[in-house]
């Protein structure tokens with residue numbers, strides 16, 4: 001399975017960093033989901049490094065579960081995957097972000113499924129509230145004002 005990923009939305013990365021900071025002293029973990037080739041969604045994963053696999057197995061029971069990768073924090077600030085991390089990475093996609101203090105835009109690293117560093121672009125994406133306003137709705141509006 002190869003899913004094309006162009007990068008991560010800046011707001012999504014910020015969310016991961018902020019969630020990681022506010023989770024201290026506990027670790028934050030989430031799964032990354034892609035829309036239009038960009039990582040825009042974080043599904044928060046309960047549990048710690050040791051209990052993460054069982055949480056993951058439960059999540060995979062969900063239908064239509066597609067995961068591009070994962071993100072989690074290392075409060076220690078050591079931005080390297082542990083052995084359990086690498087086992088986890090190998091089952092959850094190709095893009096794995098580890099963040100640490102001070103949780104700014106430079107305090108994160110992305111790894112591939114084997115734990116090697118890889119590049120991940122930060123993209124400025126406009127989030128549109130188009131989930132509830134389909135094209136039909138906008139067309140109606142245009143007509144009303146013309």
Ligand SMILES: [Zn+2]
Pocket residue numbers: 049072073074081082085
């Ligand atoms: Zn870890």
